[in-house]
Amino acid sequence: MKLLLTGHGYKYAVEQIMLMLFPEERPEYVEGTAELTNTAAAVSLSRGNTYDTATTRLYYGGAVYTGIARRRRCEGSPLEVDRVLQRLIKTAFFRAAVRATGKKPVWGALTGIRPGKIATALLEEGRTEKAVLKTLSTEYYLAPDRAALCLDTARAGLQAAQTLGERDIALYIGIPFCPTRCHYCSFVSHSVEKSMALIPPFLEALHREIDADALSVRKLDLNVVSVYIGGGTPTTLSAEQLESLLKHLAQAFNLSRLREFTVEAGRPDTITPEKLSALKTGGVGRVSVNPQSLCDDVLRAIGRRHTAQEAVSAMHLAREIGFDCVNMDLIAGLPGDTVETFRRSLDTVLSLRPENVTVHTLSLKKGARITLEQTPLPSGDEVGAMLDYAAEKLRAGGYGPYYLYRQKFTSGGFENVGWSLPGFDSLYNILIMEELRTVIALGGGGVTKLVAPKIGRIERIFNAKYPHEYIKGIDGLIAKKSGIETFYHQFIDR
Template sequence: MKLVLNGHDERYVVEQGMLNLFPGERPVYEPIGPGDDSWAVVTLREDDRCHVTVELCFRGKSLPYSLDVPLVGDEFQREGIRRRAIGKCFFLAARALTGHTPPWGMLTGVRPVKLPTRALLSGATPLQAKQELREEYYVSPDRAALAVDCAQASIAAQRSLKEGEVSLYLGIPFCPTRCAYCSFVSADVGRTLTLVEPYVDALLKEIDGTARVLTESGRTIRSFYMGGGTPTTLSARQLDRVLTRCEQVLPLEGCTELTVEAGRPDTINREKLEVLRAHGVGRVSINPQTLEDHVLEAIGRKHSSGDIQTAYDLARKVGFDCINMDLIAGLPLDSLGGFRRSLDGVLAMGPENITVHTLAMKKGSTLIQRKGALPGGEEVAQMLDYSRTTLSGGYLPYYLYRQKYMSGSLENVGWARPGTESLYNIVMMEELHTVISLGAGGVTKLIDPQSGRLLRLSNPKYPQDYLSAGEKLAEQQREMLAFFR
């Protein structure tokens, strides 16, 4: 879609609106020609009010739309008013032209729960928070209810946090194979076997440096999460080395939640699970993504649905009483019937947590390159509708987030039996306190709870680069210590 901006340069706002209402389009900043049938001209004019006009054409059908709102407050507030007016005018024009309202209305951000959270903390009732989402942002009733439920879980988590607490993420960027939908920086362990042991050595050094920072600054770890990749790609001995070092040097005395993503059932065995239990890990993820064997094959998984059941049963026998299982709606060759069978099968196993993701077409994935047969947006929406109505019977939604290029402009939702919500997932997604991320691809978010200031520190993405990044990591640890002081 060709985009022309007059009187402003709010490209991001306009592009997000375009992706929301016209997900198959991509922005092009070129003059509009006589034969063009997909374009938008977005004009901003100001006096004591903000006047926005959008002229929109899509597949030869065109429509003008105008909106004006008062400009009040300081320059920072006025800038926010301009952006909201431009975004709202584009949304209303596109909605009028297409006759379609996305389930999340005009919201395009990753964290839609922040809006109702602010409303509830300001004194609004849950009903008022839902009404604001519906009336001001055009969010559908079911998504508004979902967001408010998650906002209430976020507030409960926030109130449980104590001053000086942080969360810690440990990244293990290796998998037995790379899934077709994945864009994370995860290495196929079959091709990078020689990197695994040096990576563990480097990670132990970063753990030591981080422990010194936390001890000197008086910080303690409230929740601990080892993710990836697939952490159980490591051997039992390597897992034991990492977790032993964490116990020896990190301030874990007040840690109430230790999670490890076991993830792929083809990496799980009794020895590894017993190592995790011996180190106090209480929550594991065993992630089928689907129980349809032909879909598992299509996404590059080298295991069967039967292997998932075996891994789950083994985790229970070893003593894990909190298990999360992930499913993805919209996988290649899947269908509404297949997704329903997968969810019903997972429910029959009885995990405490079920996370339902929507497939996002990420640029780094092989799936987007080979363009496999994918369910349409409407069918994916039906999958999520089924998950919502089915899981509401015994589970509560406790965190959610959205991504770009997601099927049907939908969402990812974590569901939990009451009392089993993952604190780490909430604090990470809602940015409630500092999350320190170690390992390749880790992004630390340092948050000052008083001022709201946020500082990001990024580790090298690739395992090879991480191995030689000792000085960079040491410098980041010095920055971290200065931030805490």
């Protein structure tokens, strides 16, 4: 979509709302109105003595549609002014898009990865739940069910926050290897069939990073309350490698205050009795079995080398080994899936009664095979029907939403939701989505997020994505992560 910005430089705000409303479009900036042809938008902002006004003229389907948003001139801090003006711009664009398409998205004019944080902030201001729902519906144009979803997850986040001490933290360990690459995935991971030789040196480097970070955690007297091992597919590692990693982790860190230990067992074709036993013996209490679909045709379409029955068997195996908290993932919008086959997948998952069910919406990643090959996909309306069915059946089955996030390039601009049975909310998922406390990331592709909750400050430290870069750069990474101690001394212990 061609974009002309006048009177402001809020490119990111414009791109956010454009990508949400028109996920198939990509921004292309132009210099004058002569270049505005179908499909295009002129987005202007004016600041008068009395009012701030945003206007969008959307060129769409051979016609021009106008959206206007206005409010009294904001005279707050620069940060507050930026926030207000960007919201005006998004609202004006949204109004023009609704007029042009005749469709009102369920997420209204609300953009961003963490929609629940707005509800959280309103509750913390002392608003009633009824007032929060009204604000989300009237000021952000959310559909009633999405407003309720924000409120539910905000409530779960606030409840979790009350259980956390100031020095509580979580650990994330990234294992960037997979048996093969799924067609919807652009995640930087290496298939084992191509990079088996990288696993031993990767684990050696990871052990070094564990030792260095554990030393900082001990110096700062931090409490590890949650550990999450993800990827990639951690169960790409052998049972012996998993056992060694878990032992090293327990020796390096004081895990006496650990409340939750999760491993993404992930793909059913990597799950064996030996690996699950190693995880259980190593202290893991929660595992994920992630079929993404329980339709064999869909599994073949996304490049999975396992059947639906193998996923069901992996779930039964997890129970036999003794795991009493299991998560299962499904993705709405996969190639070859229909509303009916998705419903059958969800019904099968519910019959297995996992404690957590995470329902994702397919996100069209730039480097994914289905994007590059322009694979036909379910429509936005079909994806919406899948998600509506999931929400209805999960609530009826006793599950409640406890964490929520959104991604760019999702069909229909929809969301990802974690559902749980009472008492089984994943602390890590809430902590990372609500940004409640520090998460120290180790391994490939991880991002350490240092959080000073009282002052709202967040800093990040990025690990290398590719295994060979991680191995080669481990000395520099360890040196860079001395910033963990610096952050705590500057912003928490002052």
